[in-house]
Amino acid sequence: MSDRSSVPAVGTSDRDLHAFIAGLPKAELHVHHVGSASPRIVSELAARHPDSKVPTDPEALADYFTFTDFAHFIDVYLSVVDLIRTPEDVRLLTFEVARDLARQQVRYAELTITPFSSTRRGIDELGFMAAIEDARKAAEAEFGTVLRWCFDIPGEAGLESAEETARLATDDRIRPEGLVSFGLGGPEIGVPRPQFKPYFDRAIAAGLHSVPHAGETTGPQTVWDALTELRAERIGHGTSSAQDPALLAHLAEHRIPLEVCPTSNIATRAVRTLDEHPIGEFVRAGVLVTINSDDPPMFGTDLNNEYAVAARLLDLDERGLADLAKNAVRASFLDAPGKSRIEAEIDTYTAAWLAP
Numbered sequence: 001m002s003d004r005s006s007v008p009a010v011g012t013s014d015r016d017l018h019a020f021i022a023g024l025p026k027a028e029l030h031v032h033h034v035g036s037a038s039p040r041i042v043s044e045l046a047a048r049h050p051d052s053k054v055p056t057d058p059e060a061l062a063d064y065f066t067f068t069d070f071a072h073f074i075d076v077y078l079s080v081v082d083l084i085r086t087p088e089d090v091r092l093l094t095f096e097v098a099r100d101l102a103r104q105q106v107r108y109a110e111l112t113i114t115p116f117s118s119t120r121r122g123i124d125e126l127g128f129m130a131a132i133e134d135a136r137k138a139a140e141a142e143f144g145t146v147l148r149w150c151f152d153i154p155g156e157a158g159l160e161s162a163e164e165t166a167r168l169a170t171d172d173r174i175r176p177e178g179l180v181s182f183g184l185g186g187p188e189i190g191v192p193r194p195q196f197k198p199y200f201d202r203a204i205a206a207g208l209h210s211v212p213h214a215g216e217t218t219g220p221q222t223v224w225d226a227l228t229e230l231r232a233e234r235i236g237h238g239t240s241s242a243q244d245p246a247l248l249a250h251l252a253e254h255r256i257p258l259e260v261c262p263t264s265n266i267a268t269r270a271v272r273t274l275d276e277h278p279i280g281e282f283v284r285a286g287v288l289v290t291i292n293s294d295d296p297p298m299f300g301t302d303l304n305n306e307y308a309v310a311a312r313l314l315d316l317d318e319r320g321l322a323d324l325a326k327n328a329v330r331a332s333f334l335d336a337p338g339k340s341r342i343e344a345e346i347d348t349y350t351a352a353w354l355a356p
């Protein structure tokens with residue numbers, strides 16, 4: 001544990017809370033595969049494919065990852081998608097993302113992957129699936145971090161992308177063993193959720209959980225649509241739910257967790273400032289909140305920093321942070337023994353930290 005001898009005995013300094021967070025065992029439920037490519041991974045991929053417009057120098061990359069709005073973010077995101085061209089690129093990305101998660105004491109992560117974006121760029125579908133599975137098994141063996149997949153439809157790419165994603169997620173000859181859920185991402189404006197109902201129905205019938213993004217860049221009706229049409233079990237972001245008290249009450253009553261990604265919402269300009277973030281309203285309404293990082297290097301954050309942001313916005317101490325970490329474990333699609341194991345680890349870690 002860290003050196004805590006120089007901090008006051010009463011209360012907790014920010015430095016102490018950061019150290020607590022850094023060692024806290026965590027689950028990450030909302031993080032995108034390509035959006036997790038660190039500057040180191042981006043540089044390595046860009047060096048493999050020097051014709052790309054993505055800068056390799058970390059300082060230039062920080063500038064490149066400054067977004068004017070959500071549409072600009074998606075443009076930049078797709079330029080990084082363009083760097084992933086072979087199954088070996090996919091394997092490298094996946095394994096290195098797991099390494100970055102493990103360093104933050106993430107024990108379990110559901111990684112959102114958009115296979116359509118890779119197969120339409122010419123990567124062989126079976127090669128793609130073999131690459132993520134190979135990385136998943138190697139990462140679990142080397143780091144002890146368990147990875148699971150959410151395949152998401154990039155909604156703006158149209159129903160063709162929905163059909164392709166549903167096919168890849170439900171065909172027993174193709175779907176990877178680590179797949180647990182089915183999602184929907186990308187811009188929401190002009191991409192109504194109900195049109196994706198048949199694809200979610202197929203995925204749910206194949207045993208997958210429904211976890212669409214909704215209410216990130218449009219109003220609460222999108223969240224209602226995700227619940228009623230797509231049978232969402234968790235909501236990606238759900239930020240605009242705060243505008244609808246009946247929706248908040250519904251989320252609380254039905255124990256539908258929100259995957260909150262505070263820094264992402266500022267970086268994409270979905271929310272103006274952190275102080276205006278509705279996370280406090282969610283908690284006060286009794287909604288189960290989980291803390292996530294979305295596209296951490298692109299937003300200049302990581303999961304530990306998101307917990308620190310949450311601690312500030314919700315005025316949490318160590319016990320409050322441990323409860324948040326347990327929320328994510330409970331809201332995950334990990335099996336019951338796996339959940340109990342991580343929850344026990346969180347309790348043991350917190351008790352040892354707080355012991356006099």
Ligand SMILES: Nc1ncnc2c1ncn2[C@@H]1O[C@H](CCC(=O)c2cccc(C(=O)O)c2)[C@@H](O)[C@H]1O
Nearest residue numbers: 032035114117152153154156157185186187213295
């Ligand atoms: N905060 C976020 N909120 C929402 N989504 C986010 C977020 N972060 C990352 N994503 C990812 O962005 C993808 C978008 C990809 C997309 O729209 C698109 C459109 C047209 C063509 C193609 C193509 O591949 O040719 C792709 C989503 O599928 C999702 O996985």
Ligand SMILES: [Zn+2]
Nearest residue numbers: 030213236294
């Ligand atoms: Zn997302």
